[in-house]
Amino acid sequence: xxxxxxKLQKGDVIGIISPxxxxxxSNLVNKGIRYIxxxxxxxxxxxNISKCRGYLAGTDDERVGDIHQxxxxxxxxxxxxxxxxxxxxxxxxxxxxxxxxNNPKIFVGFSEITSLQMAFLQKANLxxxxxxxxxxxxxxxxxxxxxAIFWKLITSNKKMGRLKFPDSDKLPxxxxxxxxxxxxxxxxxxxxxLIGTQxxxxxxxxxxxxxxxxEFPYKIDRMMNQLRLNQTFKRIKGIILGxxxxxxxxxxxxxxxxxSEVMEDYLRGIKVPTIYTFPHGHINDFITLPIGIxxxxxxxxxxxxxxxxxxx
Numbered sequence: 001x002x003x004x005x006x007k008l009q010k011g012d013v014i015g016i017i018s019p020x021x022x023x024x025x026s027n028l029v030n031k032g033i034r035y036i037x038x039x040x041x042x043x044x045x046x047x048n049i050s051k052c053r054g055y056l057a058g059t060d061d062e063r064v065g066d067i068h069q070x071x072x073x074x075x076x077x078x079x080x081x082x083x084x085x086x087x088x089x090x091x092x093x094x095x096x097x098x099x100x101x102n103n104p105k106i107f108v109g110f111s112e113i114t115s116l117q118m119a120f121l122q123k124a125n126l127x128x129x130x131x132x133x134x135x136x137x138x139x140x141x142x143x144x145x146x147x148a149i150f151w152k153l154i155t156s157n158k159k160m161g162r163l164k165f166p167d168s169d170k171l172p173x174x175x176x177x178x179x180x181x182x183x184x185x186x187x188x189x190x191x192x193x194l195i196g197t198q199x200x201x202x203x204x205x206x207x208x209x210x211x212x213x214x215e216f217p218y219k220i221d222r223m224m225n226q227l228r229l230n231q232t233f234k235r236i237k238g239i240i241l242g243x244x245x246x247x248x249x250x251x252x253x254x255x256x257x258x259x260s261e262v263m264e265d266y267l268r269g270i271k272v273p274t275i276y277t278f279p280h281g282h283i284n285d286f287i288t289l290p291i292g293i294x295x296x297x298x299x300x301x302x303x304x305x306x307x308x309x310x311x312x
Contacts, residue, residue, distance in 0.1 A: 001125065002121070002125045002126070002127050002182075002292045002293075003101065003104045003124070003125045003126050003127065004104070004127050004293075004309070004310065004311055004312045005078075005104045005105050005106045005107075005126070005127065005311055005312070006077065006104075006105075006106075006311060006312055007154065007155055007156065007157050007311040007312065008041070008077055008078050008106055008154045008155050008311070009077075009155070010039075010040040010041065011040060011041070011042065012041055012042070012077040012078065013041070013042045013043070013044050013073075013075045013076050013077055013078075014036055014041050014042070014043055014044070014076070014077070014078045014079070014080055015043075015044045015045075015046065015070035015073065015076040015078070015079045015080070016029075016033065016043060016044070016045050016046060016049060016079075016080055016081075016082060016134060017046040017049060017063075017066045017067060017070055017079060017080075017081060017082065018046065018048070018049050018050075018051075018057035018058070018063065018066070018081070018082040018083070019057070019063045019066070019067060019081060019087075019088045019091060019109075019113070019116060020056070020057065020063075020081070020083065020084050020085045020086055020087045020088040020112045020113065021055055021056065021057060021083060021084065021085025021086050021087060021112070022050075022051065022052040022053075022055075022056065022057035022058070022085075023057075023082055023083055023135050026050065028134075028135045028139040029049070029082060029134060029135060029139070031138070031139040031140075032082075032134035032135055032137075032138035032139040033045075033134070035138045035139070035142070036080075036134075036138060039151075044070075044073070044075070044076055046066035046069065046070065047062075047065070047066060047069065048062040048063065048065065048066050049066065049082065055085070055086055055087065056086070056087045056090075057082070057087075060090050060091055060094060061094075063087075063088075063091055064091050064094045064095060067079075067091070067095065067116075068095070068096060068099060070105070071099055071100050071103045071105060072099065072103065076105065077105060077106065078105055078106035078107070078108065078154065079105055079106065079107045079108070080108045080109070080133065080134055081108065081109030081113050081133050081134070082133060082134045082135055083133050083134065083135045083136060084109060084110065084111030084112035084113050084133065084136075084187075085111075085112055086112055087112070088112050088113055088115045088116050089112075089115035089190065089193060089194070091116070092115060092116070092119045092197070092199045093199075095119065095123075097119075097120075097123035097124045098124075100120060100123075100124040100126060101123075101124035101125060101126065104124075104126050106128075106129060106154050106311065107120065107126065107128040107129065108128070108129045108131045108132070108133070108154070108288075109128075109129075109130070109131070109133050110130045110131060110132075110133070110186060110187065110211075110280075110281070111186070111187045111190070111211075111213070111281075111282065112187065112190055113130075113133075113186075114130070114185070114186030114187040114190040114191055115190050115193070115194065115199070116128075117130065117186060117291050118184065118185075118186070118191070118194055118199055118200060118201060118291075119194075119199040121184065121201050121291060121292045122198070122199055122200065122201045122202075123198075123199065125292075126292070127290055127291065127292040127293055127310060128290075128291045128292065129150075129153065129154060129288055129289070129290055129291065129310070130186050130209070130280065130288065130289045130290075130291050131150050131153070131154075131286075131288030131289070132146060132150055132286060132288065136282075137286070143284045143285045143286065145166050145285045145286075146284070146285060146286040146287075146288075149163075149287055149288055150288040153288050153290060153310050153311075154310070154311055155311075156309070156311070157309045157311050157312055158309055159306055159307060159308050159309050160306035160310070161305060161306065161307075162303055162304070162305040163287060163303065163304050163305065163306065165279055165287075166279060166285040167279075167285075168302075169302075170301060170302030170303060171275045171276065171277055171278055171302040171303070171304075172275065172276060172277060172302065173273070173274060173275050173276070173299040173300065173302060174239075174241075174263065174264065174267045174268055174274040174275075174276060174299075175267065175268070175269075175270065175271065175272055175273055175274045175299060176273060176299050176300040177238070177271075177272070177273030177299050177300060178273065178296075178297070178298045178299070178300055178301075179207065179237040179238045179273050179296070179297050179299075180207075180237075180294060180295070180296045180297070180307065181205050181206050181207040181236075181237045181238060181294065181295070181297075182205075182206050182207065182292060182293070182294055182295075183206070183207050183209060183240075183289060183290065183291055183292065183293055183294075183295050184201050184203065184206045184207070184208060184209070184291060184292070185206075185208045185209035185210055185240075185291075186209060186210075186211065186291065187210075187211060187212055188210045188211065188212040188215075188220070188223050188224075189212055189215060189219075189223060191210065192223045192226045192227060195226060195227075195230050203232055203235045203236050204235045204236075205235075205236070205237050206235075206236050206237065207236065207237055207238040207239070207240065207295060207297055208232070208236045208238070208239050208240070209240045209242060209278075209280065209289060209291075210239065210240070210241055210242060211241075211242030211243055211244065211280055211281035211282070212244050212245075212247060212281070213244070213245045213246055213247070213281065213282040214245070214246045214247070215244070215247050216247070216248075216249055216256075217247065217248065217249060217256055217257050217258060217259050217261075217262050218256070218257075220244070220247060220259060220262050220263075221257065221262045221265075224262060224263070224265075224266040224267075225266070227266075228266055233266070233267075233270045233272055236272060237272065237273075238272060238273045238274065238297040238299065239267065239272055239273070239274040239275075240274075240275055240278050240280075240297060240304065241263065241274065241275065241276035241277070241278060242278045242279070242280035242281040243277065243278070243279065243280065243281035243282065243283045244259055244281070245281060245282040245283060247259050263276070273297055273298075273299035273300075274299055275297065275299045275302060275304070278304065290306065290310035293306065293308060293310050294307055294308055295307060
């Protein structure tokens, strides 16, 4: 059975870590911290948060150390990632999942952080949050829509219910249908990199969330084919396609399939309820999703419902 973390309350300490890429401009981190503090929370920085090793935020051991320290620290009630980028998946076989399971906390991030979230679910049964991060989101003026959903999810032990979308009442579907199941997934490129490892959750009867950024259609094609060959589409119950930002061929002369054509090739006719353009990913108006929680997907009517609380 999955483990829900305790809800966040005003005055609680939020730990900030950099488990993937480093941030070049520390002013952005400081802006994000000021935003969090302005809401009445306290902040604890990971010891190695400002480290840099190539494209990584320090060595693997340093980044693992910050994760372990935040889960150990009884004063820290939630852990927010500074950013995604690259490299969190290098840590998966170095983490103490017993420590994480015995100290369940709110853990927030998306994109590259998908690797940690899948591993936490598989190895520690921990519900996590595919949500905004310190630098890409909190360091600039955050969308009120993004803000309202995120803080409600992690501070209230009441179920969110049916989600309201910023631009429409219902989302389009590729395949109709109405299903319920446990939500898994996140960033497509990161998710497929876990196939064949011990860190990918069992996908039977799950609802799969996918989003990505700056991938050409032929690369999306390769990743979707990997899911097909892995029999993923035969095991899951539903698919939520988030936003695929800047996923198109930039050269107007080069022949290419469109992103829509690629998705249609793989998903049309597989009899798995599927919606697309769900507002999640590298966008401004962004719905935070609780990974590991049971949700309802009604692709026929184009809505998603969170049917239980995400925190206790």
